[in-house]
Amino acid sequence: xxxxxxxxxxxxxxxxxxxxxxxxxxxxxxxxxxxxxxxxxxxxxxxxxxxxxxxxxxxxxxxxxxxxxxxxxxxxxxxxxxxxxxxxxxxxxxxxxxxxxxxxxxxxxxxxxxxxxxxxxxxxxxxxxxxxxxxxxxxxxxxxxxxxxxxxxxxxxxxxxxxxxxxxxxxxxxxxxxxxxxxxxxxxxxxxxxxxxxxxxxxxxxxxxxxxxxxxxxxxxxxxxxxxxxxxxxxxxxxxxxxxxxxxxxxxxxxxxxxxxxx
Amino acid sequence: xxxxxxxxxxxxxxxxxxxxxxxxxxxxxxxxxxxxxxxxxxxxxxxxxxxxxxxxxxxxxxxxxxxxxxxxxxxxxxxxxxxxxxxxxxxxxxxxxxxxxxxxxxxxxxxxxxxxxxxxxxxxxxxxxxxxxxxxxxxxxxxxxxxxxxxxxxxxxxxxxxxxxxxxxxxxxxxxxxxxxxxxxxxxxxxxxxxxxxxxxxxxxxxxxxxxxxxxxxxxxxxxxxxxxxxxxxxxxxxxxxxxxxxxxxxxxxxxxxxxxxxxxxxxxxxxxxxxxxxxxxxxxxxxxxxxxxxxxxxxxxxxxxxxxxxxxxxxxxxxxxxxxxxxxxxxxxxxxxxxxxxxxxxxxxxxxxxxxxxxxxxxxxxxxxxxxxxxxxxxxxxxxxxxxxxxxxx
Numbered sequence: 001x002x003x004x005x006x007x008x009x010x011x012x013x014x015x016x017x018x019x020x021x022x023x024x025x026x027x028x029x030x031x032x033x034x035x036x037x038x039x040x041x042x043x044x045x046x047x048x049x050x051x052x053x054x055x056x057x058x059x060x061x062x063x064x065x066x067x068x069x070x071x072x073x074x075x076x077x078x079x080x081x082x083x084x085x086x087x088x089x090x091x092x093x094x095x096x097x098x099x100x101x102x103x104x105x106x107x108x109x110x111x112x113x114x115x116x117x118x119x120x121x122x123x124x125x126x127x128x129x130x131x132x133x134x135x136x137x138x139x140x141x142x143x144x145x146x147x148x149x150x151x152x153x154x155x156x157x158x159x160x161x162x163x164x165x166x167x168x169x170x171x172x173x174x175x176x177x178x179x180x181x182x183x184x185x186x187x188x189x190x191x192x193x194x195x196x197x198x199x200x201x202x203x204x205x206x207x208x209x210x211x212x213x214x215x216x217x218x219x220x221x222x223x224x225x226x227x228x229x230x231x232x233x234x235x236x237x238x239x240x241x242x243x244x245x246x247x248x249x250x251x252x253x254x255x256x257x258x259x260x261x262x263x
Numbered sequence: 264x265x266x267x268x269x270x271x272x273x274x275x276x277x278x279x280x281x282x283x284x285x286x287x288x289x290x291x292x293x294x295x296x297x298x299x300x301x302x303x304x305x306x307x308x309x310x311x312x313x314x315x316x317x318x319x320x321x322x323x324x325x326x327x328x329x330x331x332x333x334x335x336x337x338x339x340x341x342x343x344x345x346x347x348x349x350x351x352x353x354x355x356x357x358x359x360x361x362x363x364x365x366x367x368x369x370x371x372x373x374x375x376x377x378x379x380x381x382x383x384x385x386x387x388x389x390x391x392x393x394x395x396x397x398x399x400x401x402x403x404x405x406x407x408x409x410x411x412x413x414x415x416x417x418x419x420x421x422x423x424x425x426x427x428x429x430x431x432x433x434x435x436x437x438x439x440x441x442x443x444x445x446x447x448x449x450x451x452x453x454x455x456x457x458x459x460x461x462x463x464x465x466x467x468x469x470x471x472x473x474x475x476x477x478x479x480x481x482x483x484x485x486x487x488x489x490x491x492x493x494x495x496x497x498x499x500x501x502x503x504x505x506x507x508x509x510x511x512x513x514x515x516x517x518x519x520x521x522x523x524x525x526x527x528x529x530x531x532x533x534x535x536x537x538x539x540x541x542x543x544x545x546x547x548x549x550x551x552x553x554x555x556x557x558x559x560x561x562x563x564x565x566x567x568x569x570x571x572x573x574x575x576x577x578x579x580x581x582x583x584x585x586x587x588x589x590x591x592x593x594x595x596x597x598x599x600x601x602x603x604x605x606x607x608x609x610x611x612x613x614x615x616x617x618x619x620x621x622x623x624x625x626x627x628x629x630x631x632x633x634x635x636x637x638x639x640x641x642x643x644x645x646x647x648x649x650x651x652x653x654x655x656x657x658x
Contacts, residue, residue: 044312044313119313120313121313121405121407123406123407123408125414134428135425135428135429135432138411138412138425138428139429141411142411146411147408147411147412147413147414148411148412148414149412149414149415151415151421151424154416157414157416164416165416167321167324167325167328168320168321168324168325169321169402169406170319170320170321170402170405170406170407170408172414250313253313254313
């Protein structure tokens with residue numbers, strides 16, 4: 001449970017009454033803590049959180065690929081959200097250009113987070129509200145054995161989950177939002193409500209943020225074009241590959257551990 | 264930074280002021296996993312060994328719920344069996360051969376109810392029909408859901424939409440490849456929706472075991488309609504047919520009733536119990552004939568009304584058969600318009616055997632072959648008639 005670390009780190013500085021208010025309902029969806037006294041194997045120590053780039057994700061992102069997929073194209077100048085300024089390179093013919101160096105750095109960071117969460121058996125939810133890219137995102141989730149929600153977002157899906165799913169439900173441990181703005185949602189300035197809901201439930205989010213969106217609620221924003229199918233396909237491929245890789249590693253480590261116990 | 268500068272050097276004309284910020288500037292507070300991989304994490308991270316999760320809270324809650332439900336159902340079934348035996352003994356019948364039909368009759372006899380709505384009357388049914396079935400667990404021991412679209416809340420429904428979208432994109436690719444080779448999709452193979460309709464909202468709900476809103480059902484019909492209208496849709500006939508059902512009414516209308524022959528070789532068709540309001544008519548149409556008409560032994564003068572007479576003649580005029588058939592009808596129950604309507608339906612229904620299929624289709628469109636299921640609306644208390652209110656003035 002990767003969010004376990006996050007929650008621990010976050011709750012450290014909170015006063016007690018807030019801590020209980022925020023965490024109790026969320027805690028209830030977590031599996032019971034299990035203590036085992038098996039010595040951690042060599043493989044496991046290789047994938048510790050303190051190891052930089054444990055899953056070798058940095059090599060996966062190449063600026064050339066990003067450029068070819070059109071990740072650097074932002075929206076027009078007039079639609080700029082001031083909070084996106086740090087990630088800009090400049091403008092051309094009235095259109096904003098995103099700095100791919102930032103994109104690369106943040107994308108690597110996000111991939112690293114995905115790998116670690118996936119390695120620890122976390123549930124990852126892909127979200128997207130652009131009808132053009134729905135199918136790509138759904139297929140991506142299907143292929144890597146994770147989950148997708150590309151449809152109308154019912155409010156309370158996370159915050160009132162036991163009511164909506166009619167039972168105690170494990171919520172995702174990470175939300176990947178491929179397009180944060182949709183033309184149909186009017187609330188929150190058109191922002192996907194999952195961002196605020198996930199923030200309330202202390203679920204980390206990774207989001208592709210275009211130049212017209214507010215990156216403040218996103219835990220791991222990735223500045224980049226969120227409309228073009230080629231760019232979305234590129235992100236999906238990266239996410240898919242890294243999840244599959246981490247799952248593979250997890251499977252190997254668990255197998256080895258089982259063998260050790262049997263031997 | 265070098266590579267990107269080179270890429271953009273020729274493209275970018277103007278740079279924004281904000282670029283003076285240092286490149287490492289991250290405008291958010293950083294905590295937790297942001298420190299993953301850094302040499303100097305701001306907070307101590309406690310490493311936890313990875314283990315296969317065996318029981319999540321979600322799973323334990325489900326198991327508890329399932330046991331409760333099973334126990335409850337077991338008890339209810341037991342009570343039902345006991346009740347059934349008592350009922351059989353009360354009615355003086357062998358409990359072993361006491362069927363559900365007998366139970367219904369016994370209940371109606373022992374607890375006569377004057378309540379108007381049948382649903383409000385007492386009943387006794389097996390518990391499996393009374394209590395809604397519960398869904399099975401949708402997640403494994405660790406709480407991971409089985410279904411890709413679990414978090415949408417309506418996974419089965421959205422899986423259908425996903426499948427439709429997948430097929431549509433495949434068809435688009437297929438059509439592109441055809442057109443690349445200068446082949447146009449075959450127009451003759453094109454599917455049409457004539458004679459069939461999409462599954463109703465209730466059917467889709469039953470198929471997916473999920474409650475749908477009108478809006479979602481509209482989405483479904485739009486999507487499947489789009490797939491059907493694709494010029495290459497013939498590739499997925501079976502897939503589309505899953506969500507279609509034949510229009511039973513049109514099918515029944517096009518199959519004309521069997522023709523019988525009298526001793527002297529005259530063809531005739533008899534239709535029994537043609538309904539209209541509370542009237543019922545048995546109509547026999549002889550072909551060929553001379554235009555004789557007998558209703559309960561009388562001619563057209565059986566009806567005094569012009570309107571009722573017109574009703575009888577309408578199907579004959581419509582199909583141009585006035586002087587070509589003989590009609591014998593017996594009619595009972597109902598009033599004047601009910602009797603006339605019942606005979607009219609009987610004549611049109613039997614004429615199907617003696618006219619061209621095109622005329623049948625014209626009759627169907629004119630509404631001659633449609634049974635009229637409307638009944639008299641009951642009078643309400645506090646009102647003069649079914650809808651009419653008493654005259655009322657405030658002061």
